[in-house]
Amino acid sequence: MAESTVRVSLIGTVEAALPAVSQGVAEEVVTLFDQFRDRVLRYVLSLGVGVSDGEDIVQEVFLSLFRHMRLGKPRDNLPGWIFRVAHNLALKQRSRRQRQDARTEWDARAVENHLAQVANPEEQLADVQRRKQVLAAVRALPEQDQWCLHMRAEGLRYREIAEALGMSLGAVSNSLARSLERLARVSAR
DSSP: OOHHHHHHHHHHHHHHTGGGSOHHHHHHHHHHHHHHHHHHHHHHHHTTOOHHHHHHHHHHHHHHHHHHHHTTOOOTTHHHHHHHHHHHHHHHHHHHHHHHSSOOOOOHHHHHHHHOOOOOHHHHHHHHHHHHHHHHHHHHSOHHHHHHHHHHHTTOOHHHHHHHHTOOHHHHHHHHHHHHHHHHHHHHO
16 A cells, blocks of 8 residues: 555544544644654564555554544653554564464565665665675564664664563663674674
8 A cells, every 4th residue: 555545544534533533633643644654664564564564554553543642642752652553563463474374574675665765776786785784683683672673773762662662771772782783793794
């Protein structure tokens, strides 16, 4: 589903519920969608969810956010809330897929095709080689370290990551330090 289709669908759902909620909440959800959509999609794709399922998860996250805000629930740390819901939905979807299929592989090419910028052939080759090295190093990390690293790469602060994953601030800091040290060793080669 294209970004504009997801956005139109989200806006249609929000507008259908407008009699029960102020226009301000609807506008805030759409603004947050515009701000976080790509980051959330990249994160759920990094968890091994396919592009199509990832887009569905993104839509569900923001519909859940709309319901959350419409009910007047707390708004502190909305980025952490958004990524926690996306994380949980992605893990549920991944488990469903793994039960249906023997094992779902994360197709890095599909992610690249979906999100990559166009470059000349030499740049593409060098970029592909760098990505393969970094991706192999990231995949070798423990799963929780991968989650922390992906959330940090999407711009979440340590406190937001800790809240989203139910970890202490120190555990997030240690996880990221370990991960970055391993990635630095790979990059130095």
